[in-house]
Amino acid sequence: SNLATPLVNDSSGITPKRSIGYMSSLKSASDVRSLAFSGDICLEDLHFSYPLRPDMEILKGLDLKLKCGTVTALVGPSGAGKSTVVQLLARFYEPTSGRITVAGEDLRSFDKSEWARVVSIVNQEPVLFSVSVGENIAYGLPDEYVSKEDVIKAAKAANVHDFIISLPQGYDTLVGERGGLLSGGQRQRVAIARALLKNAPILILDEATSALDTVSERLVQDALNVLMKGRTTLVIAHRLSTVQNANQIALCSDGKISELGTHLELLEKNGQYASLVGTQRLAFE
Ligand code: ATP
Numbered sequence: 001s002n003l004a005t006p007l008v009n010d011s012s013g014i015t016p017k018r019s020i021g022y023m024s025s026l027k028s029a030s031d032v033r034s035l036a037f038s039g040d041i042c043l044e045d046l047h048f049s050y051p052l053r054p055d056m057e058i059l060k061g062l063d064l065k066l067k068c069g070t071v072t073a074l075v076g077p078s079g080a081g082k083s084t085v086v087q088l089l090a091r092f093y094e095p096t097s098g099r100i101t102v103a104g105e106d107l108r109s110f111d112k113s114e115w116a117r118v119v120s121i122v123n124q125e126p127v128l129f130s131v132s133v134g135e136n137i138a139y140g141l142p143d144e145y146v147s148k149e150d151v152i153k154a155a156k157a158a159n160v161h162d163f164i165i166s167l168p169q170g171y172d173t174l175v176g177e178r179g180g181l182l183s184g185g186q187r188q189r190v191a192i193a194r195a196l197l198k199n200a201p202i203l204i205l206d207e208a209t210s211a212l213d214t215v216s217e218r219l220v221q222d223a224l225n226v227l228m229k230g231r232t233t234l235v236i237a238h239r240l241s242t243v244q245n246a247n248q249i250a251l252c253s254d255g256k257i258s259e260l261g262t263h264l265e266l267l268e269k270n271g272q273y274a275s276l277v278g279t280q281r282l283a284f285e
Contacts, residue, residue, distance in 0.1 A: 026111045036118040037201040039103020041066040041089075041232060046098040048084060058084050060255035061098070066232050067247065073237035075276070076252035082236045085252070086204055089234065091115055120200040122227070124207065126191030128179025133164055134171030136179070137193045150197060158193035158223040160186065185216030192223045203228060205235040207242060240277070249273065 027035070043066075048059040058081050066072050074082050087093050089100065091112055100107040107115070128136050137154060138146045151171065155161040163186060167173040179187045195203065205224065212220060221241065228235075237243045244263045251259040251266070251273050259266055259273050266273040 025109070027105070027109055027114070029111075029114050029117075032110050032114040033118055033201075035103040035105055036232075038068060039105075040068050041202070042101045042104075043085070043089070044099050044101065046085075046088065046100070047096045048081075048088060048093065049096055050084075050093070057096075058255055059088075059095070062252070062256050064250055064257050064260075066234055068232050069230050070247035071228055071233040071235060071245070073235050073243045073246035073249045074252055075237055075243060075249060075273070076258075080252045081255045082252050083206070086121075086206065086234070086236065089204060090119060090121060118200050119202045119204060120195040120198050120231075121204045122188075122191050122195050122206070122224075124188075126179075126187050126194075128175055128182070128187055128190060130177050131174065132169075132172045133167065133175050133182075133190060136175060136190055137197060139194060141197060146197065151193075154193040154197040157196050157226050158189045159219040160189035160193055160223070163189075183216065185212045185220050188220050189223050192220070192227050195227055201231055203231040203233040205233060207235055207238045251276075 043062055043064040046059045046062040047057060049055070049057050062081070062085065064072070064085075074085065076082055088095055091107065094108075102110070129139060131139075134148070134151050137151050148171075152161060155164055155171075164171055164173070175181050175190075179190070182190065205228070221239070224242075225245075235242060235246070237246065237249075243249055247262070248260060249263060249266055250257045253272065259269065259271055261269065263277075267277065
């Protein structure tokens with residue numbers, strides 16, 4: 001077992017009885033947390049159709065292992081099912097068949113709200129609220145756990161502190177409707193600061209395709225590198241730099257993983273991934 005904290009004390013050699021039926025025995029919050037921190041995530045033979053289109057199978061037996069604390073880049077053509085994988089991992093939908101496990105435990109034995117606490121999702125279009133920039137960073141976290149110092153620490157790590165203190169009211173500056181007073185890159189860094197503060201062990205990243213200027217792109221990329229460090233990360237990757245630095249690259253095509261390996265391994269294989277890199281069409285716009 002690769003668990004830091006064993007679930008059961010098995011030094012006696014006796015296998016303890018487990019309750020039958022995981023639906024009736026959801027794991028405790030601390031179990032969910034320690035499993036998420038220490039275990040691999042396995043997507044096993046996932047099949048999936050959206051409820052509104054039961055005739056159209058989107059995932060067709062997808063297998064993928066996300067090794068604990070490492071980065072997996074998911075690439076592939078538009079419509080291949082990359083966002084669908086993310087939706088199942090986030091538990092917005094349940095697989096039609098197959099399963100997702102964390103440290104060998106079926107995800108369905110985890111309470112959904114506990115799962116939400118151990119997963120951070122950073123999208124290309126982060127949702128900001130019409131409150132101050134500081135409140136946006138702390139958004140969704142219980143007040144009693146978040147100090148002003150922690151917010152500033154997260155903002156510094158996300159490369160957004162210097163910008164914030166240049167604002168008229170610093171951390172108390174209102175960001176406007178949906179964060180409209182900030183640029184795209186600034187909004188993304190605020191969202192990254194929020195994820196740093198949440199400090200969840202699992203990270204789902206939907207990388208932006210939209211062009212940021214070079215300086216902003218660099219600030220966002222550096223902030224993302226800080227955020228990904230040590231977390232089990234699945235990134236829908238559009239930037240070649242992200243893909244090259246990932247621990248493994250999974251090429252999703254037609255609802256399955258068709259190629260898996262490091263950047264160099266897949267280049268050597270000279271298959272679909274290599275031809276994508278050759279034509280610089282990783283984003284598949
Ligand atoms: P892209 O790179 O363009 O974002 P993708 O690889 O992420 O593509 P998905 O978004 O997972 O692909 O879509 C896979 C298929 O599922 C597409 O044919 C899409 O039309 C379909 N699909 C996505 N969301 C839904 C939904 N809510 N209901 C029905 N079909 C959907």
